[in-house]
Amino acid sequence: MQYILKIDCPDQKGLVHNISGILFSFGLNIIENEEFVDHVNDHFFMRSEVVGKLNRAEVFNKLCSILPENAQIQLHEKKKKNIIVFATKEYHCIGDLLVRHHFGELKANIQAVISNHDYLKDFCEKFDLPFYHVSADGMDRKEHEQKVLGIVNQYNPEFLVLAKYMRILTPDFTNNFKNRIINIHHSFLPAFIGAKPYAQAFSRGVKLIGATAHFVNDNLDEGPIIIQDVIHTNHKNDASMMARSGRDVEKIVLSNALKLIFDDRVFVFNNKTIIFE
Amino acid sequence: MQYILKIDCPDQKGLVHNISGILFSFGLNIIENEEFVDHVNDHFFMRSEVVGKLNRAEVFNKLCSILPENAQIQLHEKKKKNIIVFATKEYHCIGDLLVRHHFGELKANIQAVISNHDYLKDFCEKFDLPFYHVSADGMDRKEHEQKVLGIVNQYNPEFLVLAKYMRILTPDFTNNFKNRIINIHHSFLPAFIGAKPYAQAFSRGVKLIGATAHFVNDNLDEGPIIIQDVIHTNHKNDASMMARSGRDVEKIVLSNALKLIFDDRVFVFNNKTIIFE
Amino acid sequence: MQYILKIDCPDQKGLVHNISGILFSFGLNIIENEEFVDHVNDHFFMRSEVVGKLNRAEVFNKLCSILPENAQIQLHEKKKKNIIVFATKEYHCIGDLLVRHHFGELKANIQAVISNHDYLKDFCEKFDLPFYHVSADGMDRKEHEQKVLGIVNQYNPEFLVLAKYMRILTPDFTNNFKNRIINIHHSFLPAFIGAKPYAQAFSRGVKLIGATAHFVNDNLDEGPIIIQDVIHTNHKNDASMMARSGRDVEKIVLSNALKLIFDDRVFVFNNKTIIFE
Amino acid sequence: MQYILKIDCPDQKGLVHNISGILFSFGLNIIENEEFVDHVNDHFFMRSEVVGKLNRAEVFNKLCSILPENAQIQLHEKKKKNIIVFATKEYHCIGDLLVRHHFGELKANIQAVISNHDYLKDFCEKFDLPFYHVSADGMDRKEHEQKVLGIVNQYNPEFLVLAKYMRILTPDFTNNFKNRIINIHHSFLPAFIGAKPYAQAFSRGVKLIGATAHFVNDNLDEGPIIIQDVIHTNHKNDASMMARSGRDVEKIVLSNALKLIFDDRVFVFNNKTIIFE
DSSP, X not given: OEXXXXXXXXXXXXXXXXXXXXXXXXXXXXXXXXXXXXTTTTEEEEEEEEESOOOHHHHHHHHHHHSOTTOEEEEEEOOOEEEEEEEOSOOHHHHHHHHHHHTTOSSEXXXXXXXXXXXXXXXXXXXXXXXXXXXXXXXXXXXXXXXXXXXHHHHOOSEEEESSOOXXXXXXXXXXXXXXXXXXXXXXTTTTOSSOHXXXXXXXXXXXXXXXXXXXXXXXXXXXXXXXXXXXXXXXXXXXXXHHHHXXXXXXXXXXXXXXXXXXXXXXXXXXXXXXX | XXXXXXXXXXXXXXXXXXXXXHHHHTTOEEEEEEEEEETTTTEEEEEEEEESOOOHHHHHHHHHHHSOTTOEEEEEEOOOEEEEEEXXXXXXXXXXXXXXXXXXXXXXXXXXXXXXSSTTHHHHHHTTXXXXXXXXXXXXHHHHHHHHHHHHHHHOOSEEEESSOOSOOOHHHHGGGTTTEEEEESSSTTTTOSSOHHHHHHHHTOSEEEEEEEXXXXXXXXXXXXXXXXXXXOTTOOHHHHHHHHHHHHHHHHHHHHHHHHTTOEEEETTEEEEOO | OXXXXXXXXXXXXXXXXXXXXXXXXXXOEEEEEEEXXXXXXXXXXXXXXEESOOOHHHHHHHHHHHSOTTOEEEEEEOOOEEEEEEEOSOOHHHHHHHHHHHTTOSSEEEEEEEESSSTTHHHHHHTTOOEEEOOOTTOOHHHHHHHHHHHHHHHOOSEXXXXXXXXXXXXXXXXXXXXXXXXXXXXXXXXXXXXXXXXXXXXXXXXXXXXXXXXXXXXXXXXXEEEEEEEEOOTTOOHHHHHHHHHXXXXXXXXXXXHHHHTTOEEEETTEEEEOO | XXXXXXXXXXXXXXXXXXXXXXXXXXXXXXXXXXXXXXXTTTEEEEXXXXXXXXXXXXXXXXXXXXXXXXXXXXXXXXXXXXXXXXXXXXXXXXXXXXXXXXXXXXXXXXXXXXXXXXXXHHHHHHTTOOXXXXXXXXXXXXXXXXXXXXXXXXXXXXXXXXXXXXXXXXXXXXXGGTXXXXXXXXSSTXXXXXXXXHHHHHHHTOSEEEEEEEEOOSSTTOSOEEEEEEEEOOTTOOHHHHHHHHHHHHHHHHHHHHHHHHXXXXXXXXXXXXXXX
């Protein structure tokens, strides 16, 4: 059996020695191990992949006994995550995810797709996925989110993936899923926060367009950044051509971010990510 | 003899035919030619490199006779530009330029270096360049700029290159050199405008750091963008490490922007650049 | 109506003037125009997008009358190309193309998919595309190609797209489709020609892996290169991990190459491509 | 005091625990630590930066006592390396290194420059560096290398940096400096091995040009690769333009490789590099 151990806690001398000692004492074999110390905040991060047979509670308790009190410890079997995908009308991100999912590449089970439009219904159903069209017509934001939440709660997903979901989520909603909602924003944040980033980019005459995968928190487009990438552009491209060529960056950035998250390689600390690639 | 012709004017039918007809009628050989029509503003841009013997006034007048009245026409021999380089204390951009200049790669004559500190004096003098230390100590901004302008005016340069010149120039100064001052900003604009972009980038937890070469206009960091590039970064890099690895992007972006400008490949229109690479 | 004009011929003075004169004389409006002169071979290339009403034969004849005898001239309406996609078992390139096709982004009609395995049958049929499984079991190469050719000929496609088709095509086959077969090779050619490029790359310890879209000619992996791109890799990735992360480069490179080809932006000359992006 | 510990040895259970235990027992504080297990060869690599006061022999012996017999152990103070730079006529790589060196950025002391031409003499002497012009005129390869070796041996450098040194070194020479000679090759190896890579690249019509920093071993351009990077090119660039734009990649790739090496972040194993960035 293969397990992932993630620890973060205030730094102190001997942590690596003590933690690896416990793993060793249980006869576990470390096949991948990475640590990082944030020297600005004196905080320690460690991720181990171990192979062996273990009693989860026993190892956990032993780790607790040697770690600082406020240490964050995660220890679980390596396995696919359950997720729900949100989309609106754009097909490129969700199309990419559904193809990967269909062929077993995505390290996740897509339990359902939720959309505020029905445009992608036929497409999603080709892949035998439950598709929920939750129109926002005639509803206030709170009401709509309650309906969406009702569906989400049926599934108990570990992560929500906003694959170009073009609605702002309120803190009431996002607070239910701290560091568990991933969004793809179509600019290299913090440039061009908010609506119509390609129109903003065209208007400013930038020579790069980009995409940012980030966790969603209370403030629009201000959550911890996971991955960013850009492509070059030039005067020949108007806003809609930028949008078109930006799609490929968006979908690859989102997919790469998910790969890291589903592999338990991402820590969030102080609104930033620490990633053991 | 080799000439560069640059034209921009409102678009109309037959422009390419008519302009190339004039060049042809003077027996000039077009060795490189590029056009672009901005369909949002219906504006036409054309750059030609021609070889032959020509009477500049004659060709110019002929072109005027067939182009719209407000057409911008530049026709001049292909030759090195005269420039003055501004710096403060950082050596990477000016170091890169001085090495290229020394070996004849830069398509420009550096007439002088001006700095508000004397830190780079010895270095610049190794390359036999006049170095002007214009300290700003005890002066107001206006006074300092007047002193700098006095030196600049002795040389009559075509371009001013701000190779990490860490002072803001006032409109009073910049208005003398419209689209003739090039700055390198150490972020992918419009992200992280103003001071300490790397500190801002570190604090936001971005995964890309970048550099932007742009013309300087009245508003800080808001002039027409020429080139931008980025490199990836991660949680291991604090602000000073970002600054260090950003230096290489900065110097290459600046140098590439200058190459395009000194080759007369850059048009400015509506606060954006059109570049015929 | 929108037309594309592509011309290539030995260079001579006045070509741009004369060609644009003909377009002008027919009242056509040039909305995009690019030329290039290959000064090594003194060869001229031009691509124009024109809008207007035209008699194709008339314009063509007029162009012939002023161009060198061996000029290549293409003039046709701007429209979607008919293509057949070839695949084997890998899903990433064909999956990407089918999603784009489904949503009308691909500037082509996929007429059919041909594969030497049936692994992708269900997937392709989700998208209502004819899928031909032409097993090579118990056949020699010639026999298999004849069967494939039989199917292809029913459709009369303009291009064949090898989206990870893992069989070598003989000159007997490829000669039927000069510069009309596009392949995606999973390395930055000319490195790692032939089979198992990722295994070769891992064994050599390279720090970049790449993909190359190219036209197929008589010699394996030696046809004209259209686009190449790379991603960084490191010692943590074995051959299979390289293959996995290489997939995204492959599919984006292939899709970008097809975009250029279907937009009539690619010339082939002396086993190289000239591309007006 | 800051020390670097590098260990590589056959993998076995408990290595991290045991090694970190020794560091801990000597009261050393680990400020950076990375491990990697090559699961193909079952080989373990570890690099630690530790702070504290230590008796080098004591720690070394203790480590030996718990590690497999054939373990490679390096333990030394963190400090600048002594290097000799080799060049021929091209100035871009050596120019970049000399500027960094002058301002204290290079983590090395350049003890001398050796060249088979005198073209760069004046330039190097601006920076107050001993410059040895060892002409190869009228000498056979062995004789020339002996003369070069004589100079090198006066300095006892830790690394030799070939900053565009355009002569092939024989195994007789290179065997003296196993994994201590770094070369910059102007292509993305293994493409375009040997002379004139840009001419080869132009002739093949590639769309990427690149550079590779590698250790030099007995076989030309076949040593362990440290870093590679590429830039995009197109049909407009002939071989000499490729060479010109390739210079910037070359110099940055070389400089980045040296940064890693001088920081003791590079292991060589089975003709590949393991790099803890």
